[in-house]
Amino acid sequence: xxxxxxxxxxxxxxxxxxxxxxxxxxxxxxxxxxxxxxxxxxxxxxxxxxxxxxxxxxxxxxxxxxxxxxxxxxxxxxxxxxxxxxxxxxxxxxxxxxxxxxxxxxxxxxxxxxxxxxxxxxxxxxxxxxxxxxxxxxxxxxxxxxxxxxxxxxxxxxxxxxxxxxxxxxxxxxxxxxxxxxxxxxxxxxxxxxxxxxxxxxxxxxxxxxxxxxxxxxxxxxxxxxxxxxxxxxxxxxxxxxxxxxxxxxxxxxxxxxxxxxxxxxxxxxxxxxxxxxxxxxxxxxxxxxxxxxxxxxxxxxxxxxxxxxxxxxxxxxxxxxxxxxxxxxxxxxxxxxxxxxxxxxxxxxxxxxxxxxxxxxxxxxxxxxxxxxxxxxxxxxxxxxxxxxxxxxxxxxxxxxxxxxxxxxxxxxxxxxxxxxxxxxxxx
Amino acid sequence: xxxxxxxxxxxxxxxxxxxxxxxxxxxxxxxxxxxxxxxxxxxxxxxxxxxxxxxxxxxxxxxxxxxxxxxxxxxxxxxxxxxxxxxxxxxxxxxxxxxxxxxxxxxxxxxxxxxxxxxxxxxxxxxxxxxxxxxxxxxxxxxxxxxxxxxxxxxxxxxxxxxxxxxxxxxxxxxxxxxxxxxxxxxxxxxxxxxxxxxxxxxxxxxxxxxxxxxxxxxxxxxxxxxxxxxxxxxxxxxxxxxxxxxxxxxxxxxxxxxxxxxxxxxxxxxxxxxxxxxxxxxxxxxxxxxxxxxxxxxxxxxxxxxxxxxxxxxxxxxxxxxxxxxxxxxxxxxxxxxxxxxxxxxxxxxxxxxxxxxxxxxxxxxxxxxxxxxxxxxxxxxxxxxxxxxxxxxxxxxxxxxxxxxxxxxxxxxxxxxxxxxxxxxxx
Numbered sequence: 001x002x003x004x005x006x007x008x009x010x011x012x013x014x015x016x017x018x019x020x021x022x023x024x025x026x027x028x029x030x031x032x033x034x035x036x037x038x039x040x041x042x043x044x045x046x047x048x049x050x051x052x053x054x055x056x057x058x059x060x061x062x063x064x065x066x067x068x069x070x071x072x073x074x075x076x077x078x079x080x081x082x083x084x085x086x087x088x089x090x091x092x093x094x095x096x097x098x099x100x101x102x103x104x105x106x107x108x109x110x111x112x113x114x115x116x117x118x119x120x121x122x123x124x125x126x127x128x129x130x131x132x133x134x135x136x137x138x139x140x141x142x143x144x145x146x147x148x149x150x151x152x153x154x155x156x157x158x159x160x161x162x163x164x165x166x167x168x169x170x171x172x173x174x175x176x177x178x179x180x181x182x183x184x185x186x187x188x189x190x191x192x193x194x195x196x197x198x199x200x201x202x203x204x205x206x207x208x209x210x211x212x213x214x215x216x217x218x219x220x221x222x223x224x225x226x227x228x229x230x231x232x233x234x235x236x237x238x239x240x241x242x243x244x245x246x247x248x249x250x251x252x253x254x255x256x257x258x259x260x261x262x263x264x265x266x267x268x269x270x271x272x273x274x275x276x277x278x279x280x281x282x283x284x285x286x287x288x289x290x291x292x293x294x295x296x297x298x299x300x301x302x303x304x305x306x307x308x309x310x311x312x313x314x315x316x317x318x319x320x321x322x323x324x325x326x327x328x329x330x331x332x333x334x335x336x337x338x339x340x341x342x343x344x345x346x347x348x349x350x351x352x353x354x355x356x357x358x359x360x361x362x363x364x365x366x367x368x369x370x371x372x373x374x375x376x377x378x379x380x381x382x383x384x385x386x387x388x389x390x391x392x393x394x395x396x397x398x399x400x401x402x403x404x405x406x407x408x409x410x411x412x413x414x415x416x417x418x419x420x421x422x423x424x425x426x427x428x429x
Numbered sequence: 430x431x432x433x434x435x436x437x438x439x440x441x442x443x444x445x446x447x448x449x450x451x452x453x454x455x456x457x458x459x460x461x462x463x464x465x466x467x468x469x470x471x472x473x474x475x476x477x478x479x480x481x482x483x484x485x486x487x488x489x490x491x492x493x494x495x496x497x498x499x500x501x502x503x504x505x506x507x508x509x510x511x512x513x514x515x516x517x518x519x520x521x522x523x524x525x526x527x528x529x530x531x532x533x534x535x536x537x538x539x540x541x542x543x544x545x546x547x548x549x550x551x552x553x554x555x556x557x558x559x560x561x562x563x564x565x566x567x568x569x570x571x572x573x574x575x576x577x578x579x580x581x582x583x584x585x586x587x588x589x590x591x592x593x594x595x596x597x598x599x600x601x602x603x604x605x606x607x608x609x610x611x612x613x614x615x616x617x618x619x620x621x622x623x624x625x626x627x628x629x630x631x632x633x634x635x636x637x638x639x640x641x642x643x644x645x646x647x648x649x650x651x652x653x654x655x656x657x658x659x660x661x662x663x664x665x666x667x668x669x670x671x672x673x674x675x676x677x678x679x680x681x682x683x684x685x686x687x688x689x690x691x692x693x694x695x696x697x698x699x700x701x702x703x704x705x706x707x708x709x710x711x712x713x714x715x716x717x718x719x720x721x722x723x724x725x726x727x728x729x730x731x732x733x734x735x736x737x738x739x740x741x742x743x744x745x746x747x748x749x750x751x752x753x754x755x756x757x758x759x760x761x762x763x764x765x766x767x768x769x770x771x772x773x774x775x776x777x778x779x780x781x782x783x784x785x786x787x788x789x790x791x792x793x794x795x796x797x798x799x800x801x802x803x804x805x806x807x808x809x810x811x812x813x814x815x816x817x818x819x820x821x822x823x824x825x826x827x828x829x830x831x832x833x834x835x836x837x838x839x840x841x842x843x844x845x846x847x848x849x850x851x852x853x854x855x856x857x858x
Contacts, residue, residue, distance in 0.1 A: 003657065005576075020657045022623065022819055040576065040625040059819040088657075092792050092817040117815050120622035129624075133579045147434075147469065150562045152649050152830075154849045155584070155632055156597075156608075158856045168585075169600045170608065173636070177856045179585075179599065186849060189858070193549035194451065195558075196469040203584055203632070207602070220581050228432065228449045228517075363521050382858035386546050388521040390451055390488040401581075420583045420615060427587045427606045429618070429811035 001065070006037065006044035010078045013068045019044065019080065020088065022121065023060045025101050026053075035085070036101070037064060038121070045071070045079040053085070058096065059121075061089035098122075109413055116420060116429050127257035128417060132405045134253045136201055138246045139222050139399070146238070148197040148224070153186035155179055155203060159379060166207045168217075179205035182398060185383045187225035188330075188359055192391040196227040201401075211424050213413045214298070214351060216402060218422040224356075225396030232332075232342040232358045235395050236318055239346065239354065240271050243316065250408070261409045271346070272312050275321040279304055294323035296345070305350025317347045322357075329373045330366065332358040332395070342395070349407045356397025363387035430494070435466060435473035439507045442497045448473065448509065449517065451550065452489045454530050455482075464514070465530070466493060467550070474500070474508040482514070487525065488550075490518035527551075538842055545849060545858050556686035557846060561834045563682045564675065565630055568651050568828070571671045577626040577653070582615035584608055584632060588808060595636045597646075608634035611827060614812045616654035617759075617788055621820040625656040630830075640853050642842045643727070643780060645831055647851040653785075654825030661761075661771040661787045664824050665747055668775065668783065669700050672745065679837070690838045700775070701741050704750040708733055723752035725774070734779025746776045751786075758802045759795065761787040761824070771824070778836045785826025792816035 004017040021039035033048040035056065046064050056062070066082030073079075097114075098107040100121045105112055112119040119125050140150065156170055157180045167178040180186075182204050190198040204221040229235065247265045251258060258265060274282070276294045283289040287303050296304070296319060308317045321340045324333060331341040343357030360366045366387055370377045377384055405417035415421040420429055433446040450468035457480045464475040464485065475493050485491065495511030502508075526543075527536040529550045534541055541548040548554050569579065585599060586609045596607040609615075611633050619627045633650040658664065676694045680687060687694060703711070705723045712718040716732050725733070725748060737746045750769045753762060760770040772786030789795045795816055799806045806813055834846035844850040849858055 020821065038623065040578075040623060061819045061821045089790055089819055089821055091819045096818075114811075117618050117622045118818060120619075120624075126623060129580070130578065136579065137573075144566075149469075149559065150565065151558070151848060152632075154647055154851055154856075156634075156647050156851050156856060171598045172856060173853050175856070189546050190549075190848070193546045194467065194469060194555060195549075203581075205585075218583055218585050361518055382543075389525075389547060390490045390518055390520045392449065392490045392518055419580060419619070422583055422585050424602050427583075427585060427601060427604070 005041040006039050006076075007041040009044055009068050009080065010076060013070055013078055016065065016067050017080065019046070019064045019066075021062065023056055023058055023062060026056060026058065035062075035064075035082075037062070037080075038101075038123075042076075043123070044076060045074040046082050046085070047079055048082050048085060055087050055090070056085070057091050059091050059093075059100065059118075060087055062086060063088050109415060113415060113421065113426065114429070120419070124260060125416075127254070127260055128405065128409060128411070129419060131250070131254050131257050131409060132401065132417065134250055135246065135401060135404060135408075136220075136222070138249050139242070140199070140201065141249075142242045142245050143197075143199040143224060146197070148199045148226075149190075149195045151183075151187070151190050151195070151198045151200050152202065153180075153183040153190070153200060155205070157185075168205050168207045181206055182221060183223050184328075184330075187223055187396060188391075188394065189383070189386050191225050191227040191394045191396075192386050192389070196392070197225070199224050204398075209424065212298075214403065214406075216414055216418055216421055216423060219403075219418070220401035222399040222401050222404075223396065224398070225394060227392040227394040229358065229393055229395055232320070232344055232356070232395055235356050235358070235397055236271075236273075236320075236344055236346075239356070239397055239399075240268070243268050243271070258409075263409060265408075268314065268316050271316040271318055272308055272314050273318040273320055274304070274308075276319055276323070276326075277321065279319055282307065294326040301347055301352055302350040305347050308347075309349075315349050319345045319347065327357065329369050329375060330359045332360050344397075346397075346399075348404065349410075351403060351407055353403045353407065354397050354399050356395065358393070358395035361387065361391045361393050434470040435468050435505075436470040438473055438497050438509065439505060442499055442507055445494065445496050446509065448475070448493045448495075450491065452485055452487055452491060455485060455487065464491075464493075464511075466491070466509075467530075467552075471505075472552070473505055474503045475511050475514070476508055477511050477514060484516050484519070485514070486520050488520050488522075488529065488547075489516055491515060492517050538844060542844060542850065542855065543858070549848070553689060554845075556683070556689055557834065557838060557840070558848060560679070560683050560686050560838060561830065561846065563679055564830060564833060564837075565649075565651070567675045567678050567682075568630065568671070569628070570678075571674050572626075572628045572653060575626070575667070577628045577655075578619075578624045580612075580616070580619050580624070580627045580629050581631065582609075582612040582619070582629060584634070586614075597634050597636045610635055611650060612652050613757075613759075616652055616825060617820075617823065618812070618815050620654050620656040620823045620825075621815050621818070625821070626654070628653050633827075638853065641727075643832065643835075645843055645847055645850055645852060648832075648847070649830035651828040651830050651833075652825065653827070654823060656821040656823040658787065658822055658824055661749070661773055661785070661824055664785050664787070664826055665700075665702075665749075665773055665775075668785070668826055668828075669697070672697050672700070687838075692838060694837075697743065697745050700745040700747055701737055701743050702747040702749055703733070703737075705748055705752070705755075706750065708748055711736065723755040730776050730781055731779040734776050737776075738778075744778050748774045748776065756786065758798050758804060759788045761789050773826075775826075775828075777833065778839075780832060780836055782832045782836065783826050783828050785824065787822070787824035790816065790820045790822050 001018040021037045024038035025036040027034040035046040063086045065084040066080040071079040200223040346354035402417040430447040450466045453467035454465040456463040462477040492515045494513040495509040500508040629652040775783035831846040
């Protein structure tokens, strides 16, 4: 007999079915046992004759055969009246270290992450990664439909795109290499290679000495790079459009998960913009907060998020026109204000989820900029050389996938949005 | 004016258009100049008045405005009669190190890889990665439509799944970690975590001291893991079905690329199978080739591929029933022949492109197997612990994406199927 999933049972009312899954909960009601069965699709109630089932414990993997019967009392309107239950895989634990089957997990984050296989069985936690899957899928769909090519660039690299200090060294045969901080150089090179428009879903590595709620040392970067742009506003426009698309498809594709988290997604519309200069003036005026140079710190991001929400109703805010000193060497300066760059960040609910901008495409300008930055152009050999062979005006951005997931679902810590997070203390499980 | 792509021009015959791209070729014909323009969609001929265009060289990035005119002599049946050509980005090279615009690149592989941005501009090379994109897309579509969840597992790990010798060490803050050889442990854990069916498209790292035409040290692994299976034949069946799907959609989605490579894809049908024992007997009988234990070396793979092609017409061959000693500790032994495992490889045109099999799901059996293998179960803490909490019968496989790409297009070297390959000698570009 073909396997039936929990959520498919209702359509088979009156028929005999075979289900497989985990024992989510057991209740002994006199001469009956209620077994809540959990599979990848959800939960379903199974009624077993008799109360003597010593082979069954919570999380035992079982196969059940029985009849689908309508029942007002069952959570899904149907239950399985079972003739037969078979153990497919027994359990061997003394006790469960966390609550798989009772709503929000009360145990601390360390317990949740140490016992990741168990915490992911909790239906609330399970849903986070269904949402994440749909974010990534929507990202690919959107950019693919606009002529972008999906690429896979190396994560073992000879030098860094964002500066050498915060990279993880790798012993690569007889030499030292590093883990890529971002696909920056490679995605630009792929535009230059004639693909013009590219995107990548891949890991990025930051050896940052941060231990905060919003930092991971290995994260999923949703990268975009696009040739033949006018300026950074083309990039902001396409990111804005992507977010409107995302906020349309997510409720359709995982409405159940958003309902569980009490989140309602509404069209973000046209995202408001502030230059860094305007944002700093506003922070000073409204909150008495002074910031040096082009700095926008984490507290400033939160205040700006709150301010814009109150003023415009928007959860999003573009910050633009970062000073040259705050951006990498490849950031395109403004023609009329060369101390500023054609760059932007995107805040979502007061957290930066994107950095982007137009890049320099002239070999000469990039070379001179490197010298001005105190960098040795020879250290950037193949990247710099690219620009001798005709590179169109281009730019791009990257969205932090876990940050976006976290903010969408209002999670308290970014580690909750990573299956097996890596931070300063954690390389297991 | 909106930009028109080269391949869209034909539909705009008689209209004025704006095109952007690279100067692919320049021909001076007396008082006219023929400019072949290349953009991400292909090539189109542009006719410029006069022969004096010193600003134009091969690979200069230009914008052209002109009228689309039907022309029997133009490769695409239309050409652009241009009023205006504008340089968007100049070139600064002395000479081009390889042939972008004259069919197959004659220069050696090292030149091709050293100047990757240029070699990727060659239309033949360009197509390889359009095909690769479609392989990855079809893989996701197929498994997603069968209830698989896409996952992203860590590549920085504390220990290896396939044995410790061939891993790249990473300096991870104050400790040593490694780059993951495969998502093996994590994809199994995700089945156990209740997702049941998962897939991943991600990098895998092998510090193998191989310098061959078929090895990369960083490659894209198309991973699948599936719970509630009967045995390894469920896995072989779904991989077979995937390949039939792939061979249906690839010609539809990149027929032009396959035509350029002279490759015709036909339904692989039901893939033939041989046990390792049968394959060895056959190699001995047909080719006088003796192999120790359960060994099938690269030459044997080629001979078997040739043999099966001649006998059955199939480019594919499943090898099954590998001995325990040839498989990792987690391979499920056969119940009736415990010296053999429920495992398989898949050969395509005489090259292994997949390894897979059923895994052990009993904590006790896995523990005892580790001891029998001379491994310390304590070294596998979180992985081994998983099996205490109820893990369904499961298994999976992985397809090497570059190997599949290489074999599909009959490329001579796997490095041609990687945008920026990593091998023992190469970490740049």
